[in-house]
Amino acid sequence: MVTELLEGLGDRQREALLLRYVSQLTIPEIAKVMGCAEGTVKATLHAAIAKASLQVKDTLNVTD
Numbered sequence: 001m002v003t004e005l006l007e008g009l010g011d012r013q014r015e016a017l018l019l020r021y022v023s024q025l026t027i028p029e030i031a032k033v034m035g036c037a038e039g040t041v042k043a044t045l046h047a048a049i050a051k052a053s054l055q056v057k058d059t060l061n062v063t064d
Contacts, residue, residue, distance in 0.1 A: 001059065008055050013048035020045055 006014050012034070019030045031038045057063075 016044040
């Protein structure tokens with residue numbers, strides 16, 4: 001399920017998510033690695049989590 005979830009994300013979203021939650025880097029560290037602003041990292045992580053959440057709910061047939 002995790003593999004499918006990660007494959008469903010865009011490259012930048014996947015990278016940000018893995019750097020944050022697997023590598024446990026801070027937002028400033030991720031921004032430096034990805035070569036972007038901290039706000040961009042935050043927005044990318046937010047979008048990745050939202051998309052992943054929808055994918056999980058869809059997979060489990062959960063409705064709000």
